[in-house]
Amino acid sequence: MANSHRGEIEAELDGKRFRLCLTLGALAELEHAFGEDDMLGVVERFEAGRITARDTIRILGAGLRGAGYDITDDVVSAMRVDGGAAGYVEIVAALLTATFGAAQMETPAGEGASDPAGKPPQPPLSAPEHKTAPATT
Template sequence: MANRIRGEVEAVLDGQRHVLCLTLGALAELEAAFGAEDLSALAARFGAGRLAARDAIRIIGAGLRGAGADIDDDAVAAMRAEGGAAGFARIVAHLLTATFGEAA
């Protein structure tokens, strides 16, 4: 079960319940992937409200790995979420809100 106080969220992917968490290591991974120089730049990028499918893959993958899953982004790209693209966007929004707060 996800612990929201620790920044964890739950998501159902491919019919299985997963916990996601953007740990410091996961955030460092996203900084490198998005070319952000620090956490403020990363939060500002996410706060802009624009999300590409590749962004969702990277964020969800980092969240899964941050929670301990051994999964790569290619496997995340092949996953399905209830609600399709909108379902993935909701997962990302919940994860970013749990990590950065409402402003993200």
């Protein structure tokens, strides 16, 4: 089961459930793959709202390897998902949102990402708002 507090998601690829997680090592892999100097560069790349098929393969592969699977990008490129290209984008959006937070990452259409099961993303954890009790007279 995926632990959302650790940035993990679950997704169905080739008819099987997989856990994906962009660990620090997976993020370093993406920095290198995309020629970025830091994680902010990776975030900015996707905030621009454009994603290529090659980007999708690299992100899914890094997420699978980050979750402990011994899998190559060539194997990832042959995996199928429900929903075709949109299905891949939904998984990538959910993974990036789980990693960087909903406030930073949005889908290419500009709407908040949802996980592959169609549930809306959970807001980032924050301190509870302190409310003052109404004054009594």
